[in-house]
Structure formats: C-alpha cells, structure tokens
Amino acid sequence: MNFSWGKIYSWINERVHLEDLVEFLGKKYVPIHRHSVWYYFGGVSLFLSIIQVVTGILLLLYYKSGEELAYESIQFIMSKVEFGWLIRSIHSWAANLFVLAAMIHMFSVYFGKAYRKPREMTWLTGMLMFFLALGFGFSGYLLPWNELAFFATKVGTDIAGVIPIIGKPIMIFLRGGEEVTGATLSRFFGFHVAVFPGIFTVLLGIHLILVQRQGMSEPLGLENTLGNEVKTIYGERSRTMPFFPNFLLRDLLLWLIVLNLLAILAVFFPWELGKKADLFAPAPAGIKPEWYFLFMFQTLKYLPAQLWIIDGEVFGILAFGLVGFLWMLVPFWDRKSSKGEKNRFINYIGIFIVMYIIILTILGWT
Amino acid sequence: MKTLSIIVLSFLVSLRVSSQQREDKCMSCHEVIGDNVAEMYKQDVHAHKGISCSGCHGGDPHMEEMEQAMAVEKGYIGVPKGDDISTVCAKCHSNAAIMVKEYNSILSRNQLEILQLSVHGKLSVSGKERIVQCTTCHGVHGIVSVKSPSSPVFPTHVPKTCAKCHSDAIFMRAYNPALPVDQLEKYHTSVHGMLNAKGDHKPAECVSCHGSHDIRSAKDAKSAVYPTNLPATCAKCHSNARYMKEYKIPSDQFKKYSVSVHGKALLEKGDIGAPACNDCHGNHAAVPPGTESISQVCGTCHSLNASLFASSPHKKAFDQKKLPECETCHGYHEIVSATDELLGVSPDAVCSRCHKENQNQKGFIVAKKMRELIDSLESSDRIATLLVSDAEQKGMEVSEARFKLRDVRQARLQSRTLVHSFNLEKFHEVLSNGLTITGVVKSQGQAAIDEYYFRRWGLGIATLIITVVAVSLYVTIRRIEKRQTRQE
Numbered sequence: 105m106n107f108s109w110g111k112i113y114s115w116i117n118e119r120v121h122l123e124d125l126v127e128f129l130g131k132k133y134v135p136i137h138r139h140s141v142w143y144y145f146g147g148v149s150l151f152l153s154i155i156q157v158v159t160g161i162l163l164l165l166y167y168k169s170g171e172e173l174a175y176e177s178i179q180f181i182m183s184k185v186e187f188g189w190l191i192r193s194i195h196s197w198a199a200n201l202f203v204l205a206a207m208i209h210m211f212s213v214y215f216g217k218a219y220r221k222p223r224e225m226t227w228l229t230g231m232l233m234f235f236l237a238l239g240f241g242f243s244g245y246l247l248p249w250n251e252l253a254f255f256a257t258k259v260g261t262d263i264a265g266v267i268p269i270i271g272k273p274i275m276i277f278l279r280g281g282e283e284v285t286g287a288t289l290s291r292f293f294g295f296h297v298a299v300f301p302g303i304f305t306v307l308l309g310i311h312l313i314l315v316q317r318q319g320m321s322e323p324l325g326l327e328n329t330l331g332n333e334v335k336t337i338y339g340e341r342s343r344t345m346p347f348f349p350n351f352l353l354r355d356l357l358l359w360l361i362v363l364n365l366l367a368i369l370a371v372f373f374p375w376e377l378g379k380k381a382d383l384f385a386p387a388p389a390g391i392k393p394e395w396y397f398l399f400m401f402q403t404l405k406y407l408p409a410q411l412w413i414i415d416g417e418v419f420g421i422l423a424f425g426l427v428g429f430l431w432m433l434v435p436f437w438d439r440k441s442s443k444g445e446k447n448r449f450i451n452y453i454g455i456f457i458v459m460y461i462i463i464l465t466i467l468g469w470t
Numbered sequence: 471m472k473t474l475s476i477i478v479l480s481f482l483v484s485l486r487v488s489s490q491q492r493e494d495k496c497m498s499c500h501e502v503i504g505d506n507v508a509e510m511y512k513q514d515v516h517a518h519k520g521i522s523c524s525g526c527h528g529g530d531p532h533m534e535e536m537e538q539a540m541a542v543e544k545g546y547i548g549v550p551k552g553d554d555i556s557t558v559c560a561k562c563h564s565n566a567a568i569m570v571k572e573y574n575s576i577l578s579r580n581q582l583e584i585l586q587l588s589v590h591g592k593l594s595v596s597g598k599e600r601i602v603q604c605t606t607c608h609g610v611h612g613i614v615s616v617k618s619p620s621s622p623v624f625p626t627h628v629p630k631t632c633a634k635c636h637s638d639a640i641f642m643r644a645y646n647p648a649l650p651v652d653q654l655e656k657y658h659t660s661v662h663g664m665l666n667a668k669g670d671h672k673p674a675e676c677v678s679c680h681g682s683h684d685i686r687s688a689k690d691a692k693s694a695v696y697p698t699n700l701p702a703t704c705a706k707c708h709s710n711a712r713y714m715k716e717y718k719i720p721s722d723q724f725k726k727y728s729v730s731v732h733g734k735a736l737l738e739k740g741d742i743g744a745p746a747c748n749d750c751h752g753n754h755a756a757v758p759p760g761t762e763s764i765s766q767v768c769g770t771c772h773s774l775n776a777s778l779f780a781s782s783p784h785k786k787a788f789d790q791k792k793l794p795e796c797e798t799c800h801g802y803h804e805i806v807s808a809t810d811e812l813l814g815v816s817p818d819a820v821c822s823r824c825h826k827e828n829q830n831q832k833g834f835i836v837a838k839k840m841r842e843l844i845d846s847l848e849s850s851d852r853i854a855t856l857l858v859s860d861a862e863q864k865g866m867e868v869s870e871a872r873f874k875l876r877d878v879r880q881a882r883l884q885s886r887t888l889v890h891s892f893n894l895e896k897f898h899e900v901l902s903n904g905l906t907i908t909g910v911v912k913s914q915g916q917a918a919i920d921e922y923y924f925r926r927w928g929l930g931i932a933t934l935i936i937t938v939v940a941v942s943l944y945v946t947i948r949r950i951e952k953r954q955t956r957q958e
Contacts, residue, residue, distance in 0.1 A: 179867065179869060182867040183867040183868070183869070183870065189867065189925075190925075346954075349947075349950060350947065350950065350951065350954075353943060353946065353947045353950070354947060356943060357940055357943045357944055357947065360936050360939055360940040360943065361940060363936055364933055364936045364937065364940075367932055367933060368929065368933065371925050371926065371928075372929075373865075374865045376865075377867070
C-alpha cells in the first residue's frame with residue numbers, strides 16, 4: 105500500500121471538508137514591520153501553556169495532595185519516577201517562562217495599542233488570563249509543601265488579609281481557616297488543577313477565536329493590510345505575510361527554540377525541593393515570593409507603617425489593585441488610540457510601569 | 471607654767487565628769503537585774519566597737535529612768551521582728567559613711583541586697599518575712615567576727631549552722647520537700663567533712679561551694695554549683711597548688727578536665743548532661759572513687775559499655791591485677807573522645823600495652839581483627855558519604871541514601887560500644903550489617919551520579935535533535951518564502 109499525505113488529506117477532507125479551513129487560513133495575513141517580532145510572544149505563551157497542561161497532567165499521576173503526602177510524593181517523583189525530575193523541572197521552569205512570555209506579550213500589546221477598538225475583548229480576556237497565570241503560580245508554589253512555599257504562602261495570604269472589610273474573609277477563604285495548614289494545601293491544589301484550568305480554557309478559547317476572527321492588530325496608522333505596502337505613522341513601509349504556512353512555521357521554529365531552552369534549564373538548573381514545611385518552625389531568613397510578585401512585595405516593604413490616615417500596607421495593596429484595574433480597562437479610557445490618534449501619555453505610563461517593575465524586582469532580588 | 475597646769479587639770483576633770491554623764495544605762499540596769507543578754511553582749515563584736523544596745527533597739531541609753539530611756543519618742547523600737555531584724559543590721563552595714571568612716575570596715579555593704587536576691591531571701595511560709603535573717607546564721611547579742619573560731623559562720627562551724635535548718639526534715643518540707651536533709655551526714659563521710667571535723671578550716675564546707683549571702687538554688691544557672699559552674703568552683707581550691715600543697719594531691723585536675731570530652735561538652739557546649747566533678751566524686755560526700763568503684767561511676771552513664779565489660783574476659787583479668795576498669799584505657803580527668811585509634815595493635819593503641827604478638831596472643835589477634843573491621847567500615851562509610859555528597863552537589867535527589875548513612879553511623883557507634891565485649895563474633899555481626907548498608911548507599915550514590923551524566927548526554931542528544939528539526943524548519947521556511955517571492 106502506497107503511503108501519501110495527499111491520500112490522507114483527501115480521506116479526511118471527504119469527511120470534514122478541510123478545504124474550508126485551508127481556504128480560511130489561506131486568506132489570513134500577518135503584518136510585517138519592525139515590531140512584528142512581538143507577535144510571536146502570544147504564540148510562545150500558548151506553547152508554554154500547552155507544556156504546562158501536559159506536564160501538569162503527568163505530575164498529577166503521582167502527586168498526592170495532603171500535609172503528610174505532598175512533599176514525599178514530589179520527592180518520589182524527583183527520585184523514583186522515570187523522568188519525573190525532568191517533568192517537574194520543566195513544569196516549574198515553564199511556569200516561570202509562561203509568566204514572563206505573557207508579561208512581554210501584554211506590554212507589547214499595550215505599547216502597540218493593539219487593545220484599541222475593536223479588540224477590547226481580546227485585551228480583557230488576555231488580562232484575565234494573565235491574572236489567572238499569577239494565580240496558577242501562587243497556588244502551584246505551595247503544592248510541594250516545602251518550607252519556602254509554606255512561608256511565602258503565609259506572607260502572601262497575610263497581605264491579602266489586610267485589605268479593609270473583605271480582606272479577612274478572603275484570607276480565611278484562601279487558607280481554609282485562620283492559618284496556613286493542610287486545608288490550605290488541599291484548597292490550592294483544587295484551584296490549581298481544576299478551578300483555574302477550567303476558567304483559563306474558556307478564556308483562552310475566546311481569546312484565540314477573537315484573534316482568528318479579527319486578525320493581528322497592526323501598529324497605529326496602517327490603513328491597508330492585504331499584501332499592499334503602505335506607510336505607517338512611524339514612516340516605514342509595511343507589508344504582510346501569509347499566516348499559513350509562513351507565520352505558523354516561524355511560530356513552530358520559535359517553539360522549538362523555547363523547548364530547547366526549557367530542556368537546558370531543566371537539566372542544568374533542576375528545580376530544588378528544599379526542606380519539608382514545618383508548621384511550628386520559625387520562618388527562615390530571606391523569605392521571598394516568586395519573582396513576578398517581587399516588585400509588589402518590595403514596594404510594601406518600602407512603604408511607611410502609616411501614610412496619612414491610612415495604614416501603609418493597606419495603601420499599597422489598594423494602590424496596586426487600583427492600578428491593575430485601570431490597566432485592565434485601558435481600552436475604555438484611552439480614547440485617542442481608539443480614534444487612531446497618537447497618545448504619548450500611554451507610552452509614558454507604560455515605560456514608567458516597566459521601569460518600576462524592573463527596578464523594584466532587582467532591588468527585591470538583591 | 472602654773473596657769474597651764476591648772477588649765478590641763480581642769481580639762482581632764484571635765485572629761486571625767488562628761489564620761490560619767492554618758493554612762494550606758496542599758497547595760498548597767500540589765501546587769502543589775504541579772505539579764506543574761508547583757509552578759510552575752512559584752513562579748514559581742516559590736517559592743518567592742520562601742521555600740522550600745524540602742525544601736526539596734528533604739529531609745530536613749532543615757533537616761534536614768536527606764537521609762538525615759540525606752541520611750542518611743544526617743545526612738546525605742548523594742549525587739550525587732552521578721553524582716554525588721556535585717557533592716558536594723560543594714561542600717562549600719564549598708565551605710566558606707568558609718569562602716570568606712572566610723573569603723574574603718576572593709577566589709578561589703580550590699581549583704582542585705584544580695585541576701586534578698588538569694589534563695590533564702592524568698593518569703594517564708596508565713597508570707598510576712600523572708601526565710602533567713604542575718605541573725606539566723608550570725609546569732610544575736612553574742613555576735614563575733616566571722617574570723618573568730620567561736621563564730622557560728624567560722625568554717626568549722628558552718629556545716630552545723632546550715633544543718634540547723636537543712637537537717638530538719640519538718641522545717642525543710644515546708645520549703646523544698648524534694649531537697650534531701652542528709653547533707654550534713656554525707657558531708658561527715660567526705661574527705662572535706664572529715665578534715666573539717668578535725669578542726670581544719672581549709673577544706674570546703676557549705677559556704678565554700680554554695681556561697682554565703684548570695685546562695686542560689688543549685689538549679690539556678692547563676693549558682694556556683696550549677697553544673698556548668700561547678701568545675702570552676704571546685705577549681706578555686708583544687709587548682710591552687712599552694713593551697714593544696716599540704717594535702718599532697720595534684721592541682722591540675724581542672725586543666726585536664728577542661729580539655730577532656732566531658733569538659734568540652736559541659737563547659738564549651740553547655741551540655742549539662744555531661745559529668746561535672748560531683749557526678750563522679752559525689753557532692754556532699756565527695757571522695758575520690760576507688761579502683762573498684764570507677765567502673766560503677768562511669769557505668770552510671772555508660773551503662774551498656776560497663777555491662778559489656780563486666781561480662782567480658784577482661785573483667786576477671788583486671789580484677790586479678792587490681793586495675794581500674796575504664797581508667798586503664800581511657801584515663802580519668804583528661805578523658806578524650808574515644809577514636810578508632812585506641813583499638814588494635816599499633817603502638818598508639820591501648821590494647822598493645824598488654825597484648826603483644828608473643829604475649830597474650832589471643833587478645834592480640836582479636837584486637838588486630840577488630841581494628842581491621844572497624845577501619846573497613848570507616849573507609850566504606852567515607853566513600854559512600856563522598857558519593858552521596860558528590861551526587862547532591864550535582865543536584866541529584868539522594869535523600870534516601872543520605873538517610874541510610876545514619877544507619878551506618880549507628881553501626882559504627884554500636885561497633886565502638888561492642889568493643890567493650892571483646893567478642894569478635896558479635897563485633898563482626900554489627901560490622902557486617904554496617905558494611906551491607908554502605909554497599910547499598912554506595913550503589914545508590916553511584917547510580918545518582920551515573921544518572922546525572924545520563925541526563926547530560928540525554929540533553930545533548932535531545933538538543934541536537936531539536937536543533938536539527940529547527941534548522942530544517944528554518945530551511946523549509948526560507949524555501950517556501952523564496953518560492954512565494956518567485957511566484958509574486
């Protein structure tokens with residue numbers, strides 16, 4: 105029997121009319137300009153989230169939630185399960201790279217004003233997914249039930265607890281009681297493997313459908329997209345490339361590079377397990393949250409105990425909440441960009457925030 | 471000249487008259503009525519210093535009439551009771567102006583303050599006064615200098631003075647039912663006590679170790695007899711070569727003890743489980759342990775070693791030669807941590823002192839074999855530890871192997887204890903167990919290291935494959951785009 109891709113394609117096409125999809129993909133174009141490189145970070149984020157799902161499912165086969173079992177089960181995965189060490193290290197590294205890629209993707213969209221009409225919903229779903237990614241990170245960090253994770257969760261949930269009125273109930277809800285205990289671990293496990301993935305899948309579906317439906321946003325000023333060279337407001341000539349196969353294959357190429365990077369990180373810098381959490385032990389020195397929470401943690405450390413009439417920590421948390429909320433709603437208050445006009449103010453805010461995050465993260469790290 | 475003589479004579483006459491006017495009426499009256507207290511007070515150190523009864527009781531000793539002399543308006547307080555007793559003493563004894571300027575005294579002026587902080591300064595069962603007042607130990611009316619052999623706090627009298635309360639079971643029960651009341655009896659059996667009873671005031675009595683005004687509970691870390699402080703307390707006398715000269719005993723015990731395994735544990739690490747002087751010599755009944763009792767003394771802590779030794783063939787041999795058991799091999803005050811070097815037939819090994827190749831040959835063979843076995847376990851343990859550490863350094867998860875190493879340490883510890891049985895068969899059994907565990911650990915450590923290199927190779931191959939696929943993909947993209955450009 106002669107094997108041929110053509111025959112397989114015909115066989116499937118006969119049943120599900122693949123030609124419609126191919127025709128749709130054939131009409132999709134991706135703009136090419138000096139900022140095109142940022143388009144790839146959406147794809148990288150998607151790839152890393154797929155890796156998280158796959159490695160997460162594999163870890164689920166051996167992971168046991170519970171105060172007495174969690175740490176030991178990770179130890180078992182790391183030492184006894186074939187390639188368990190690799191899967192766990194990749195899961196941990198990919199989680200961090202995912203947050204980084206998503207962050208870069210978010211800022212590239214922000215600076216490119218890609219959130220402007222008609223892509224407000226794409227931005228909103230993206231932002232919600234980003235917050236969920238932080239939730240994934242926070243909840244997943246506790247699951248090995250080691251000393252660092254335990255105290256970081258204690259500090260993290262303590263911070264949530266200082267929010268006026270709703271803080272305490274939120275803290276108790278997150279912890280499953282007054283203190284971080286095995287109940288917190290079970291709760292975080294539930295969030296990490298069931299609640300968050302469910303919501304994330306829905307949001308990702310909407311996000312991808314919107315991207316496919318609306319196409320890639322072009323830098324402000326582009327008038328035409330389909331294959332014609334036009335001048336952007338940056339004064340350059342712009343053209344496009346077919347989504348399939350050009351962009352998709354480039355995406356795949358980058359994914360392979362990321363996969364290579366992940367393998368190197370996992371082998372050369374295996375994710376450490378540390379000491380098992382001891383509920384009665386004093387907190388070790390230098391407790392720090394994951395790097396993506398560090399700028400907020402450091403800000404709270406710098407804030408004075410009392411700021412005017414409000415507690416310094418409460419002020420910091422409320423300020424971060426407000427900034428995050430305004431950030432999420434940027435498509436609705438940046439009217440200029442929606443009208444196709446330049447808005448330097450948005451750029452200045454973005455640059456300030458990026459610099460703030462970088463500097464405070466470095467200060468927190470050192 | 472005549473005028474000058476008249477002036478001097480007049481001055482002397484006026485002095486005589488003044489002296490008659492200032493006569494101590496307290497003493498004269500109380501002598502007349504035959505009060506024994508007045509007789510006793512004549513011998514009192516305070517009377518010798520010219521202090522009248524009014525010094526403590528108040529009143530005016532120069533008044534003729536009793537009602538006037540003992541009038542409250544004149545400051546008369548009667549017989550002080552409870553804490554007022556010590557307060558009356560402290561009125562002068564805590565006052566530098568009186569003690570130094572008037573009496574040229576060198577006594578410390580914080581005795582009351584220190585007494586109040588001491589275990590005796592606590593409230594008595596009545597809750598109204600402290601347990602001990604100055605007069606409890608120093609007496610009343612007949613108080614003499616502490617340097618006087620008739621003083622109740624002179625070294626030869628101290629034991630009895632303390633025993634007034636401390637040997638009274640009913641009295642002591644009210645304060646500390648757990649505290650024994652046989653200290654004096656024990657003390658009489660001690661070397662210190664026997665010399666003290668002979669009138670030698672130099673050997674230690676209660677105050678020498680426990681302090682005087684500042685006595686604290688033996689459980690108080692500040693007490694001179696708290697385990698970590700006790701060796702230094704004993705050394706106050708025992709390390710003083712001049713002081714100890716007449717007793718013909720060495721004065722280097724503290725120096726030796728300080729560098730011993732026990733001394734380091736107690737004095738450097740603060741491990742109060744480690745023995746201080748009293749744990750081997752006794753405290754109130756302190757004597758040097760005799761040849762026969764040494765193993766019993768050591769055996770109170772090292773019980774397993776002692777019982778193994780007692781059932782070993784060495785027991786009979788040591789008894790016959792009247793050799794002290796533990797001390798023969800380990801020494802006494804300068805006992806150092808027992809290492810494997812003590813065992814075997816090398817010149818440093820203690821076994822070789824008695825067992826030679828041509829003398830006591832059986833013991834020679836056993837000692838040699840035991841040393842070989844213990845060395846092989848040590849070497850195997852070292853290799854296993856190195857392998858595990860190497861694997862750990864490479865980032866491998868080897869906690870199980872690391873945990874098993876504890877069993878090896880346990881086997882080594884057990885083997886060192888079993889040496890005291892001098893039974894090669896038992897010794898071999900424990901050593902074999904240890905060697906089996908080290909074998910498992912070594913293979914786990916080696917497997918982890920092999921796995922580490924496997925991962926490196928695996929990564930290399932995987933990276934190569936991914937890179938080849940990536941390059942092929944890049945070439946494909948370039949080809950497709952070239953074709954598209956040509957088509958355009």
